[in-house]
Amino acid sequence: MILHSVTVNIDKTLELEWLQWMKNVHIPEIMATGLPMGNKILKLLTEIDNEGTTFSCQYYFQTMEDYFTYDKLHAKEFQDKHHVRFLNRYVSFRTLLEEV
Numbered sequence: 661m662i663l664h665s666v667t668v669n670i671d672k673t674l675e676l677e678w679l680q681w682m683k684n685v686h687i688p689e690i691m692a693t694g695l696p697m698g699n700k701i702l703k704l705l706t707e708i709d710n711e712g713t714t715f716s717c718q719y720y721f722q723t724m725e726d727y728f729t730y731d732k733l734h735a736k737e738f739q740d741k742h743h744v745r746f747l748n749r750y751v752s753f754r755t756l757l758e759e760v
Contacts, residue, residue, distance in 0.1 A: 698720040
């Protein structure tokens with residue numbers, strides 16, 4: 661199992677709007693590619709006061725090949741949509757992990 665984790669710190673004034681958009685639009689679009697087999701969105705509870713709220717968006721892939729296909733064919737489009745919608749109001753980083 662491959663876990664693609666996207667950690668996002670979003671401006672606190674946009675937290676609810678961002679979360680609704682993620683749950684109702686963004687994540688369903690990613691799942692509709694048929695490549696991730698599951699997902700979770702988690703809120704960081706040990707947040708330091710940094711003007712934002714941090715979430716971990718996790719996508720589970722059966723194989724590394726499935727992840728590479730997603731990355732090659734879809735990732736940039738979804739990243740660009742997020743970037744345009746929340747321009748200058750978030751920071752993010754991505755992590756790729758393998759279940760052992």
